[in-house]
Amino acid sequence: MYLQRLAIAPAQIQNNSVIFTPEQYHYLYRVLRLQTGDRFIIMDGLGKSWLTQLQENSAQILESIDTQTELPRAVTLILALPKNGFDEVVRACTELGVSRILPVMSDRTLLNPSSQKLIRWRRIAQEAAEQSERQVVPTILDPVDLTKALSTTDAKIKYICVARGNNPHLLTRLQSERLEDIALAIGSEGGWTIQEVETAIDYGFQPVSLGNRILRAITAPITAMSLIAASIELINGNA
Amino acid sequence: MYLQRLAIAPAQIQNNSVIFTPEQYHYLYRVLRLQTGDRFIIMDGLGKSWLTQLQENSAQILESIDTQTELPRAVTLILALPKNGFDEVVRACTELGVSRILPVMSDRTLLNPSSQKLIRWRRIAQEAAEQSERQVVPTILDPVDLTKALSTTDAKIKYICVARGNNPHLLTRLQSERLEDIALAIGSEGGWTIQEVETAIDYGFQPVSLGNRILRAITAPITAMSLIAASIELINGNA
Structure with a gap:
């Protein structure tokens, strides 16, 4: 029932x-x-x-x-705020099992969200956690500058998605690592600047691709979270 | 440039x-x-x-x-029409490389979409193909009954997503097959009836899971398409 x-x-x-x-x-x-x-x-x-x-x-x-629908590893998404559609990103990534979402201001994202927006995103995360039958409501952190986010992220495995270029696919990387807690950074419309990607690499983030086509800022985090959640569920053989 | x-x-x-x-x-x-x-x-x-x-x-x-951003295998999504949000499904799945979307009427989906809706979805598919830099615009087929869709699908590999139960994860299945053309069926709110799943199995569809959490009818096809596209891109080593 x-x-x-x-x-x-x-x-x-x-x-x-x-x-x-x-x-x-x-x-x-x-x-x-x-x-x-x-x-x-x-x-x-x-x-x-x-x-x-x-x-x-x-x-x-x-x-x-004692049902357990949570992922056995923590996943942090570091997301440059898109102009529109962040509600949908919060909702879908919560359903997919994200632990924390850290909105960041990047070179191509100027808007600093209002406190109303944050309250709204936290409410969406709570509703989506209820509806997807999770036990944990993901944390929507206060927005910070990208460099601060990159320098303070303590996940064992760190990726940054880059839209063009010759980087290995995220799924290739996920299949070649022993999966621990994961942090993944995704840009907004227009992607990251070269400087931002280089800073991320300096902080230990591995550049990855989400495929040969160009994904919108709304689709990219949902796709990345789909690949991460599936890969993590498979390691424990609980899927 | x-x-x-x-x-x-x-x-x-x-x-x-x-x-x-x-x-x-x-x-x-x-x-x-x-x-x-x-x-x-x-x-x-x-x-x-x-x-x-x-x-x-x-x-x-x-x-x-002669850039090539298309998936090397055809992917058909058989989708029971959700109450809302099908625009977003068409848009995101086009970005992710879907070849064909076949909307179906199921036991829990009563609405037969208007021809205006179909025109709208085809326009969205065209715009999304342009924006994601694809070479092919996916086909949005005319809606049919689920049984007709199940009985006429000729893909080599066929899956049906089932929200609860103990089925293997879609990613597990994708990793254990030699990937050919794929068809995948996903239900709307409330999922498939038991009878519908049994009919699909009779027609050679393998039941799969998208993970331990309950995904909305909008998120599920985007997640499935993310896993399929990544798995197909990896087989050719072009990712």
Whole structure:
């Protein structure tokens, strides 16, 4: 049986009960159309989920759930902000299992997103985590300059996607490494400048290709995340 | 140097000149802002491209271009029409190299798209082929019933994506086959019925998974096409 899902903050759980915000009540009763006595799943966004039963003013925790749909390695996407379509990137990459999205300002991306945008992206990540049946809500980090992002990323394996040129395909690289935590940087419309790619290489990022065709700034992260998620799921033989 | 691209019909080429429609003139002069004497690329949508120079009332073909960005195997996507977002599926899958998209009506997809919708999807496929620098414009076929689509698909390798269950991952299957032409079927919201999956298996479709998380009807075809395109590009060592 399919059960609805709701992400809550860990502090909302007290003595085996869940205390909801007014917005969450509205969502449960009006949007999901649940009734007192109905069962649904709550997730704390940090990896834990519970089967719960809706009461008049709270929900009773019945049992913890140990399904595991998270990728066994952390994946950080470092994304130069495209002019449009970042909502869709956040949504699809969350479904595909991304751990963290770090928006960056690059030479060809001038816009510094408003705090409203960040709130919006975090809400989309939460909704997409619920709908795709994840246990963890990915973190949308505050935007930083590209150089700061490149210099502070501590993933074991680091890639930068370059649209033209003769770099090995991302899938080739993924198949030739022992997969650890991965960070991958993708540019916006117009791609990276040569200087940006060189800086990334200096910080240990390997340049990779996503294929012979030119992908839009919306498609490229979804494609990269598809290849990374599939490759990571295959290493554990859990796919 | 980056050159603009325009898809034309093969019959528009006569004696090394290209005769444009009024809409194409408008596009070249007003949208792309080209001027007489400017060079750009025309593609006949069937695999041939030429460097051309804009004249007052036509364009002169200067030389044929033999860049090759097409996948070396044909890929057919059989897609149950989602309620929303099919524009984005057509656009992204075109960028990723799809050969043919066959929209199907399934048990959980009732809507029969209008001819306006088909015209729109074909225009999107043409624009996306131009922008992603493909030589071929993928064919958007007229919608048919799922059973007809399953029974008439003649690709050597056939997959059907199933959202839950214990099927091997698409990438596992792609890595274990000698890759020939591929057809892949993906459901809409709610997925396929059990009967539909069984019918597909009867027609030689292998059930596959796209991972442990639940993908939306928009994300699933883009993810599948990302995995197929990368796997096909790798077989020829041209990636």
